[in-house]
Amino acid sequence: MIEFKEVEKRYPNGYEALRHINLTIDQGEFVAIIGLSGAGKSTLIRTINRMHDITRGTLTVDGTDVMSLHGKSLRKFRRKIGMIFQSFNLITRTTVIKNVLTAFVPDLPWWRATFGIFTKEEKMKALEALDQMGILDKAFVRADQLSGGQQQRVALARTLAQNPQVILADEPVASLDPVTAKQVMDDFQRINREMHITVLINIHHVELALQYATRVVGIRAGEIVYDGPADQVDQAVLDAIYQGKQEEPA
Structure with missing residues (x-):
């Protein structure tokens, strides 16, 4: 289980990438994280394997405080978490x-x-x-x-x-054509269902998020504005997630 409690992330230049994140993800879930560019999607998933350190709050994975890990213990922890990049x-x-x-x-x-x-x-x-x-x-x-x-x-x-318990994917289909993107999403879905591996995908393609994920987390300006079943995402939810414009952190 992955658990965020009042997690915040502020970059050295003062940019607040995450604000008051409270989120629990159970083993075996398929979660899509959606939102505008700069909303905090990549930062959120990269805190889980300590690619980014959080500034405040508590982040635990299977009861382990991620920020307490260093050196060999951190490397061993990261073996449980796969990372897929664009x-x-x-x-x-x-x-x-x-x-x-x-x-x-x-x-x-x-x-x-x-x-x-x-x-x-x-x-x-x-x-x-x-x-x-x-x-x-x-x-x-x-x-x-x-x-x-x-x-x-x-x-x-x-x-x-590496036999992971969790796979984090940061825009894994952004550079692929629509047909190939669906094929790769099929792979993620199969891995999730057959191997019971938790999958968290940061994705720009809303239609793919709704088609493949069982749960959607919507982020706007570093805050969670929706967290619920994919089949309950309607236009009002999308408006709440995508209203306004965000800037990428420097």
Whole structure:
């Protein structure tokens, strides 16, 4: 379970990205976070794995105070949380399987990490993850030879290889065409349902959020203005979320 209690985030330049966030997310939920650019969507999900530190309040994951973690304990904690980015974050000049194998690097002795030495078991886990994403046949193809949708599936396979409890996705389909975007959202939905992995997606496409998520959190100016079932989002809710204009933090 992920729990925010009166969480706030203020950047050094004084910009308030999050204000009075109170939010509880149970294991196995599929939650879409929607709102204007600069509303605080990315900041919200990035506080969960400590990519951003909160300024005030309490943020716990499975009872662990995220802000209390440092060094080795923080790295171990992050192993439970996968992160998917809009830009895929792949090493494009190497093979697909080598990209997936990077999921194991944080746990390796320095000499294995330096020379890229992986066990048979690790290689099998990487191949299994690729098979789960339907791209096992691309294992030994260079990542830069894949389509955008295939590259995002590689990123998902890399995340699955680390056996996460939670997957955070920051605009994962923003750079994809509509057909491919729906295919990738199908993948997120399947992972959520079949593996009972919690999925939190920051997404601009409202129609995809409503189609795939079971719960929607709407953010405006750093505050939650809607939190409820996707099928109860109507025009009045959307007006509350999207009224006014927000500026991106500097």
